[in-house]
Amino acid sequence: MIRRKSKSSDTNTRWLPTSRRGRLVTLVASAIAVSAGVATGTIAMGNEEDKRPLVVDAHMSEAYPTRTASDWVAHGHHAAVIEVVPGSEQREAIPDSEKDNGEGHISRTATMKVTQVLWSNPEAEPAPQSFEVELPGWWWDKNGEREFAWKGQPRYEEGHKYIALLVKEDGAWNTTLNAMPYDNDTVGTGELGGAIAKMSTSQGPLAEEAHGKNAAAVKELLSEADRAR
Numbered sequence: 497m498i499r500r501k502s503k504s505s506d507t508n509t510r511w512l513p514t515s516r517r518g519r520l521v522t523l524v525a526s527a528i529a530v531s532a533g534v535a536t537g538t539i540a541m542g543n544e545e546d547k548r549p550l551v552v553d554a555h556m557s558e559a560y561p562t563r564t565a566s567d568w569v570a571h572g573h574h575a576a577v578i579e580v581v582p583g584s585e586q587r588e589a590i591p592d593s594e595k596d597n598g599e600g601h602i603s604r605t606a607t608m609k610v611t612q613v614l615w616s617n618p619e620a621e622p623a624p625q626s627f628e629v630e631l632p633g634w635w636w637d638k639n640g641e642r643e644f645a646w647k648g649q650p651r652y653e654e655g656h657k658y659i660a661l662l663v664k665e666d667g668a669w670n671t672t673l674n675a676m677p678y679d680n681d682t683v684g685t686g687e688l689g690g691a692i693a694k695m696s697t698s699q700g701p702l703a704e705e706a707h708g709k710n711a712a713a714v715k716e717l718l719s720e721a722d723r724a725r
Contacts, residue, residue, distance in 0.1 A: 550635045550642035550643065550644050550645070551645050551646070551647045551689050551690070558672070558673060562661055562672045562673050562674045562700075563674055563699065563700025563701055563702060564700060564701045564702050564721075565701075565702050565705070565717045565718050565720070565721035566721045566724070566725075567702075568615070568661050568702065568718055568721070569615065569617070569718055569721045569722045569725065570725070571661075571663070571672075572615075572617065572661040572662065572663055572672065573616070573617050573620035573621075573623075573662055573663050573664055574610075574613055574614075574615065574616045574617070574620060574623040574661075574662040575613070575614045575615040575616075575659065575660070575661050575662070575714070575715075575718055576610045576611075576612060576613045576614060576623055576659070576660060576662055577610070577611045577612040577614065577657055577658070577659055577678060577711055578608045578609065578610055578611065578657070578658050578659075578660050578662075578671070578675075579608070579609055579611060579654075579656065579657045579658065580606045580607070580608060580609075580652055580653065580654045580655075580656075581606065581607040581608070581609045581626065582654055582655075584606045584607035585604060585605070585606045585654065586604070586605045586606070587602065587603075587604060587633065587634075588602060588603035588604065588605065588633070590602055590636070598637065598638060599635070599636060599637035599638070600635070600636065601633060601634070601635055601636075601644060602633045602634040602635075602636055602641070602644075603630055603631075603633045604630070604631045604632065604633035604634070605628065605629065605630050605631065606628075606629060606631055606652065607626050607627070607628055607629075608626060608627050608628075608629055608652070608671075609625070609626045610623055610624060610625055610626065610627075610662075611657070612711060614659070614711055614714055614715040614718060615715060615718040615719065615722065620664070621664065623662060624662075624669050627668070627669035627670070628668075629652070629670060629671070631651065631652050632644045632645050632646060632651050632652075632690075643690050644690075645689045645690035646689070647689055648688070648689060648698045648699070649673060649674070649675070649688070649689065650675050650677065650687055650688055650689075651687060651688075651689065651690040652687075653687050653690070656677065656679055656686045656687040657677075657678040657679055657681075657686065658675045658676060658677060658678050658686070658687075659675065659676045659678045659683065659706075659711060659714055660672070660675035660676075661674070661675070673699075674699040674700055674702075674703070675699070676699050676702075676703050676706065676714075677693055678711070681710050681711065682708060682709070682710065683703065683706040683707060683708065683709050683710070683711075683713070683714060684697060684703060684706070684707050684708060695707065695708065702714075702717065705717055
């Protein structure tokens with residue numbers, strides 16, 4: 497078990513539990529616990545007319561790093577180009593417990609399709625053709641609903657591509673933090689935090705090295721890191 501600490505001005509800062517891998521599903525599950533931070537700066541609300549995604553500014557800790565090519569080959573099972581299968585997105589019901597609170601997170605699930613495998617750990621089982629994930633959905637309260645996203649991380653939306661590190665744990669495939677936008681076959685271009693990033697390098701040194709390049713360049717960076725191990 498690892499834990500994620502939200503950045504907040506409140507002295508009673510909340511600790512949000514996650515699983516050992518820090519997978520997307522655990523990121524979303526912890527969103528439910530963020531409600532106490534809404535009034536203290538954990539969530540940047542904006543004004544009521546602002547329809548941009550509601551972004552959580554939180555420090556997320558993982559059991560292992562995922563920011564460099566060396567990190568990816570040391571801890572991942574596959575690196576791949578992925579996208580949301582059109583029409584697969586499902587909206588979950590609001591739990592009764594959150595209805596009583598008057599605010600909370602509405603979960604979203606979808607199917608991810610693997611379109612290209614860039615690197616594989618030789619000891620891993622073959623990469624899946626597709627896999628189910630739980631994703632950031634919507635935050636709701638008395639003012640209505642807003643799309644929900646983690647700052648600096650993809651929200652994973654239809655019509656966009658991503659280069660992600662895949663891991664399998666407890667029988668299920670998922671992605672780690674720091675997947676890179678990959679629209680127009682260009683690393684750093686695409687959806688990030690529910691908005692369009694033209695050239696993002698916020699995912700770390702690997703994103704910086706691959707900035708503006710294509711999947712072949714990422715494949716070579718990972719192969720070089722693998723050979724150097």
